Each structure stands twice: as structure tokens, then as C-alpha cells.
Amino acid sequence: MNTEKVISGFFFILAMTINFGFVYGDPSNLEYHSGYELFAAIVINLIATVLKLGDKTQLGSVLLATSLVADIQLIASATVWAFAVYVMKGMNLESTVAVVSLAAGAFIANIVSVTLFIGDTLKSKR
Amino acid sequence: MESNNTIWIIIRRMRIPFLVIIVTFSISILGMTLIPGMDDQGHPYKMTFFDAFYFVSYMASTIGFGEAPYTFTYPQRMWVSACIYLTVIGWFYGIGAIVALVQDKRLAREIDIARFRKKIQEFREPFTIILGYNNITHLIIDWLNREGIRVVVVDRDPEKIEALDLENFIPEVPSLAADVTTPETLKMAGIHQKSCQAVVSLFEDDIKNTKIALLCKLLNKRIKLVIKSTTQTQSEHLHNLGVRYIEDPFLFVSNRMYLALTAPSLWLLEMWVFGHILKVREREQLPRGKYIICGYGRMGHALERALKKAGMPYSYIDIKSTDYKAEKQSAVFGDGEDYKTMIEAGVKEAAAIIAATKDDLINLTILATAKKLNPEIYTIGRENTLDDLSIFRAARINRIYILERILAEFTYLFIARPLAYRFVRLLHTKDETWGAKVVEQMHAILGENPMHFEITIDEEHTYALSKELNKGRKIPLGTLRRSRANREERLPLLILLCKWDDRRMELMPQDDLPLEAGMQLLIAATEESKNDFEYIVNNYYELEYVIGEK
Incomplete structure (x- = not known):
């Protein structure tokens, strides 16, 4: 058992599942989507990104790219939320859907990342 | 891919500091959003994530703009005091890691290598790779730079590379401290590059030179190689490898001596190519008569060959500098016993004496002793390192053979002046009458310089x-x-x-x-x-x- 693999695998998958937890539910109703969940998704995604740094292989670069995409989408989602609340005077339907769909995009990036990670693990046959 | 090593080292080293900062921030932010506060009208409220993110960001960097958006309650303040220490430690750790990274030797070396590579890749003009930095190669670099031929230097010893950097050669000489006998180093020095003309390897160690020659031949077939070799078998070996130019300093000296004894005009022409004036000075004329060779090593043998070929009578005194020093506990030649050997070898009636040991001090004292016994004797000394030049000049020796300088001159000629080099080689196939005619013609048309x-x-x-x-x-x-x-x-x-x-x-x-x-x-x-x-x-x-x- 490789401790490093356990830790990185844990964070890659956690990033995806938490991301899913936030996206899950009616996209037009903000009550289904908790801010705490978005916060956790951002933090775990950032940690996953850092864990992917410094891998010189081809696969490592692609994994890093997917993680960066997820980070940008999630941070954009949080930014839209804060902007709507403080600058636009409250959430409306458009901003609610934007917050959730941006996070949904991040979720897809996370799926790609986890798929690649598992594929690589299976390929190594050990 | 290899040249980006620097970036990878930095990224790998920064992983943990990044993680620490992310974790401390997220804990602080989360706490801030959970702890209830009170607004200016006394209503309880909870910070939003944005408020918490904003507050923690400026708190962590210890700037401190005060408490926002409303004055904190005590539970909030208690959490903030914990957060301050948490995040400040996180930052310090991150900054400390960056400082440590800047001082890191491995990183510094990677940066050096990347710079070295970049400089060489930018070379458009022809360049020569010189392996080993010492007195000889210093001279060669000087001369090649003057001709506009760029030079790259690799030496195993970092101190020598630092010394080279202090020399401030113009144009710049890219240099790197690395093991010269590995193919990676030679590749880094640009042996594959189109503009790379030649590799110079003049180490003391013949085996090292051969190894380098072999590596270079395998890495780049069309490159010119200047390889030093001091024994005949070694030279033959190199020849079989296809090395175009083999430098045997003892052979050079032997050939010159022979030329000076049998064909002074040809000798003069050769010396002129190397920068001598076109006139034999009186003290440079070798006398005819008996020669005594002191020191019977590689140099002694080379001189013996020259004397034999020229039909000059000679005898030798076998002195080995290392044995002599061990036996007599002194590096000065000339006690009573030495006088006796000198006289037995016939110093009183000899025309010339050659001091050819590996030790400069012994050589000097041999010549001084000989002068004492026979003031008329013509003195020829072997000088091993260029550092002793001023002493040798002051000792008023008639002729000095400086092996280091001869090596440097031939290398320079071979790389920078291929035709002049050819000319010198062809001189050795001609005879004295031809040489005298050429010298006369040159005097008539061009004068003495x-x-x-x-x-x-x-x-x-x-x-x-x-x-x-x-x-x-x-x-x-x-x-x-x-x-x-x-x-x-x-x-x-x-x-x-x-x-x-x-x-x-x-x-x-x-x-x-x-x-x-x-x-x-x-x-x-x-x-x-x-x-x-x-x-x-x-x-x-x-x-x-x-x-x-x-």
C-alpha cells in the first residue's frame, strides 16, 4: 500500500463527491444548495490541486489541468454568489442557476480527473 | 523537458507550504462563519463566507484593519486569537520554505545548468569546448577569443570555474562545474550543436583523455578533437579511434630540437609562425658538441631521439625528481655527490646541458651547478608550469622549453589557424637549403618582423x-x-x-x-x-x- 496514493486518491474522490453534493437538487432553488458545501468543495479541490503539483508525467499534467478547471469553476461560482448578494442586492433566478451550473461544470471536470486516476491505477496492475 | 528541472524542484518543494496555508485559511474561515456575532443594533447575526474570507485574508497577513463588518463579540474574538496564530504560523512556514529554496544548492545548480545551456544554444558563431581549466587552457582561451572563436569551458572543480568567472573574458566564456567524462556533460556543453567545432582535452591523465576522445567520437563524428597523449602506444590508440589531432608535448619538443640542430632556418620559420621575430638571436643558436641530458624520463627520451637523429654526441645523468627528493630530503640539486656525477658525465668539456626533470627547482639548480663547473656551457631548461616563468627568465637560461606553452600554442594554431598549422607540419618535410631560401626571400620583401x-x-x-x-x-x-x-x-x-x-x-x-x-x-x-x-x-x-x- 502506498500512503501517498491513499491520500491523493482520498482527496481526488472527496473533491468530486462534495462537489456532487452541492450540485445535487433543484438548480433554481437556492435552499437545496448549502454555502458550507460550496466552501468545502473549494477547499478540498484546492488541496487536490496542490497534491497534483510536481508530477512530471503526461498523465500528471492532464490531472493538474482538470483540477485547475474545477478550481476556476468553483471559485467563479462562489464569486457570482457573493457578487449577487452584496452588489446586485439579492439572489434572483439567473444568479442562482449560474451558481449551481458553474459548480456542475466543476463536477464534470472532477469526474474526468477521477476517471483518469482510476484508469491509471488499473493500468499499473499492482 | 530536462531544462525545466528548476520549475519542477520549486513546485515539488512548495507543495506542503501550499497545503498548510490552504488548511489554516479554511479552518479560520469556517470558524468565522459558524460563530454568532452581533450587529450595531444588538441583533445577532452570522458572518457570510465573503465576510469571513475578507477578514481572514487581511488578518492572516497581520495587516489588521480592525473588526469588520461589526465589532466582534467575545466568542468571535477568542476564535480570532486562535486563528491569528494558526495563519501566521502557516505564512511563516511558507515564507521560510521559499527562503530555504532560494538557498538550496540543488536548485542553484539546476539554475546554473539551465543558464549554461541557454548561453550555448544562443551561440551562432563557431565555438570550441575546452575541458579542464588551467594555465594552458587559460592561454588558449585568450588567444581564441582574440580570433573571435567562442569557447565553452567545463571543469570538475567548482573553485576553478569560479576563478574563470572572475577573469571576465570578453566575449563571455560560458562555464560549468561538472564531471567531464560523462556524456551528459558533453551534451550540455553543446557537442551536438552544428556550430561546435572542436573539443580540447589536455589532461595530465592519458586514460582520461582517451576516454573523452572515445565519448566525443561517438557523440559527434565530424567534430575536431585535440587530445593530449604522452606515450606512443596511447597516440596509436587514439589514431585508430580516428582522432584527427593528437598532441604529444614531448614529440613537439623532440621535433623542434631536431629542427634547431639540423635546420635552423626551418626552425626559425616554425617559431615565426608562433610569433617569434624572423631572426635568430645569438643566444638561440644551439652549439655543436657534446650534450648532457639530466633526467631520463619521457622528456629525456624525446630529447635523446632528437640528438641521436641529428647525430650529436650525448650522455645522460639519470635523475628522477621524486626519487631525488625522497633520497636527499631536498629539492635542491648540487651537493658534493652531485658535483661528482656531473664531472663524471663530462660537464667540463660538454657544449650544452639539458635539465629535463619534472621538478622546476631541481632543473634550475642543475643548470646553476653546471654553469659553476663550466661557465661556457649552453643551458637548456624544461619548465613545467607557467607560474615559474619569471624565475626562469631571471636565471638567464639560454633556452627554455615550456611544455604548457607549447601545448597551448599548437592547440590554438590547430583550431584558429588551420593553414598555419599545415605550414608548420609541411616544414618538417623540407630541408635546410629550402628553408634558408624562404627566409632570405622573406627578409628581402618583408623585413624581420x-x-x-x-x-x-x-x-x-x-x-x-x-x-x-x-x-x-x-x-x-x-x-x-x-x-x-x-x-x-x-x-x-x-x-x-x-x-x-x-x-x-x-x-x-x-x-x-x-x-x-x-x-x-x-x-x-x-x-x-x-x-x-x-x-x-x-x-x-x-x-x-x-x-x-x-
Whole structure:
């Protein structure tokens, strides 16, 4: 058992599942989507990104790219939320859907990342 | 991929500091959003994520803008005090890691390598790789730089590389401390590059030189190699590898000695190519008579060969510098016993004495002892390191053989002046009468201190001339020796060697030789006649005038 693999695998998958937890539910109703969940998704995604740094292989670069995409989408989602609340005077339907769909995009990036990670693990046959 | 090592090292090292900062921030932010606060009207409220993120960001960097958006309650303040220490430690750790990284030796080395590579990749002009930095290569670098040939230096010892950096060579000499016997190092030094001309390896250790020669041959077939070798078997071995240029300093000395004994004019011509004036000074004339060789190692044997070939009588005293020092506990030659051996070897009636041991101090004292016993004796000394030059000069020795300098001179000639090098090689096939004639001719035309230069007939160097030749016009060599002021008169200029390719060469070509494009010429001239010559070959009007057809 490789401790490093356990830790990185844990964070890659956690990033995806938490991301899913936030996206899950009616996209037009903000009550289904908790801010705490978005916060956790951002933090775990950032940690996953850092864990992917410094891998010189081809696969490592692609994994890093997917993680960066997820980070940008999630941070954009949080930014839209804060902007709507403080600058636009409250959430409306458009901003609610934007917050959730941006996070949904991040979720897809996370799926790609986890798929690649598992594929690589299976390929190594050990 | 390899050149990006620096970035990868930085990224790998920064992983943990990044993680620490992310975790401390997220804990602090989360806490801030969970702890209830109170607004200015006394209503309880909870911070939003944005408020918490904003507050923690400026708190963590210890700037401290006060409590926002409302004054904190005590539970909030307690959490903030914990957060301050948490995040500040996180930051300090991150900054500390960056500082440590800047001082990291491995990183510094990677940066050095990346810079070295970049400098070499930017070379457009031809360059030479020199392995090992010492007195010899220092001289070579100086001379090659003067000729506009760029140099790259690799040495295993970082201190030597630092010394080289302090020299401030112009143009810059990229240098790297690395093991020279590995292919990676040679690749880094640019052996694969098109503009890389030659590799110079003049280490003391013959086996090391051979290894380098082999590596270079395998890495780049067409490269010129200058490899030092001090034994005949080694030289043969290198020859079989296909090394074009093998430097055996002892062979050089032996050949020179032979030339000086049998053909002083040829010797003079060779020395002139290396920068001597075209005149034998009185003290440089080797006497005829019996020679004594002190020291019977590689140098002693080389000199013996020369003396034998020249038919000069000689005897030798076998002194090994290391044995001598061990036995007598002194590096000074000349106690009672030594006097006796000297006299037995016949110093009183000998014409010349050669001190050829590996130790400069012993060599000096041998010559001093000989002078004491026979004030008329001609002294020849071997000087091993250039550092002792001033002492040797002061000792008034008639002739000094400095192996290091001879090596440097030949290397320079081979790389920067291939025609002059050829000329020296061809001299050894000629005889004294030929040499005397050439010297006489040069004296008559050019005086006692001419210079030499080489030129290739192509568009870059001789614009007008090569254009005319390419049109199919027949121009004999003699045309170029006419003065541009009056074509009936001759330029003070002498063409020493004319080269078509490696197989076809002609020494002292005649005036009626037809010129061809691509030909290379070695020319003896004065500063002034060199300028005139360059005018004539590059300028249509001047060229037409000296041809004199129109």
C-alpha cells in the first residue's frame, strides 16, 4: 500500500463527491444548495490541486489541468454568489442557476480527473 | 523537458507550504462563519463566507484593519486569537520554505545548468569546448577569443570555474562545474550543436583523455578533437579511434630540437609562425658538441631521439625528481655527490646541458651547478608550469622549453589557424637549403618582423575576386601581389601556402598558378600590405586595376 496514493486518491474522490453534493437538487432553488458545501468543495479541490503539483508525467499534467478547471469553476461560482448578494442586492433566478451550473461544470471536470486516476491505477496492475 | 528541472524542484518543494496555508485559511474561515456575532443594533447575526474570507485574508497577513463588518463579540474574538496564530504560523512556514529554496544548492545548480545551456544554444558563431581549466587552457582561451572563436569551458572543480568567472573574458566564456567524462556533460556543453567545432582535452591523465576522445567520437563524428597523449602506444590508440589531432608535448619538443640542430632556418620559420621575430638571436643558436641530458624520463627520451637523429654526441645523468627528493630530503640539486656525477658525465668539456626533470627547482639548480663547473656551457631548461616563468627568465637560461606553452600554442594554431598549422607540419618535410631560401626571400620583401594571415577565396572574404572567378575569368596568383598604387610594382607580400583541400596543397606557390574559388591562402605580409591586399580582393575597381586588362 502506498500512503501517498491513499491520500491523493482520498482527496481526488472527496473533491468530486462534495462537489456532487452541492450540485445535487433543484438548480433554481437556492435552499437545496448549502454555502458550507460550496466552501468545502473549494477547499478540498484546492488541496487536490496542490497534491497534483510536481508530477512530471503526461498523465500528471492532464490531472493538474482538470483540477485547475474545477478550481476556476468553483471559485467563479462562489464569486457570482457573493457578487449577487452584496452588489446586485439579492439572489434572483439567473444568479442562482449560474451558481449551481458553474459548480456542475466543476463536477464534470472532477469526474474526468477521477476517471483518469482510476484508469491509471488499473493500468499499473499492482 | 530536462531544462525545466528548476520549475519542477520549486513546485515539488512548495507543495506542503501550499497545503498548510490552504488548511489554516479554511479552518479560520469556517470558524468565522459558524460563530454568532452581533450587529450595531444588538441583533445577532452570522458572518457570510465573503465576510469571513475578507477578514481572514487581511488578518492572516497581520495587516489588521480592525473588526469588520461589526465589532466582534467575545466568542468571535477568542476564535480570532486562535486563528491569528494558526495563519501566521502557516505564512511563516511558507515564507521560510521559499527562503530555504532560494538557498538550496540543488536548485542553484539546476539554475546554473539551465543558464549554461541557454548561453550555448544562443551561440551562432563557431565555438570550441575546452575541458579542464588551467594555465594552458587559460592561454588558449585568450588567444581564441582574440580570433573571435567562442569557447565553452567545463571543469570538475567548482573553485576553478569560479576563478574563470572572475577573469571576465570578453566575449563571455560560458562555464560549468561538472564531471567531464560523462556524456551528459558533453551534451550540455553543446557537442551536438552544428556550430561546435572542436573539443580540447589536455589532461595530465592519458586514460582520461582517451576516454573523452572515445565519448566525443561517438557523440559527434565530424567534430575536431585535440587530445593530449604522452606515450606512443596511447597516440596509436587514439589514431585508430580516428582522432584527427593528437598532441604529444614531448614529440613537439623532440621535433623542434631536431629542427634547431639540423635546420635552423626551418626552425626559425616554425617559431615565426608562433610569433617569434624572423631572426635568430645569438643566444638561440644551439652549439655543436657534446650534450648532457639530466633526467631520463619521457622528456629525456624525446630529447635523446632528437640528438641521436641529428647525430650529436650525448650522455645522460639519470635523475628522477621524486626519487631525488625522497633520497636527499631536498629539492635542491648540487651537493658534493652531485658535483661528482656531473664531472663524471663530462660537464667540463660538454657544449650544452639539458635539465629535463619534472621538478622546476631541481632543473634550475642543475643548470646553476653546471654553469659553476663550466661557465661556457649552453643551458637548456624544461619548465613545467607557467607560474615559474619569471624565475626562469631571471636565471638567464639560454633556452627554455615550456611544455604548457607549447601545448597551448599548437592547440590554438590547430583550431584558429588551420593553414598555419599545415605550414608548420609541411616544414618538417623540407630541408635546410629550402628553408634558408624562404627566409632570405622573406627578409628581402618583408623585413624581420612580418605577420601572417590566412584567407579563403569566397564571397564573404574576397567579394570581388570570387565573383570574377565564378564568372569563369582566369586570374593568376601573381596578380594579387601587385600594388594598387602602381601595378608595375609589387606589394610586400609573400604567399606561403595554397590549399585546395586536405590532399592538395602547395608550399610557396608560383605567380602563374591560376586562382580558383574555394582556395585557401596563407600569406606573410606587413600590416599595411595586408590592408592593401584586402582592398584588392574585395573591391572591383582595385581588382580591375591590378589585373590591368581594361
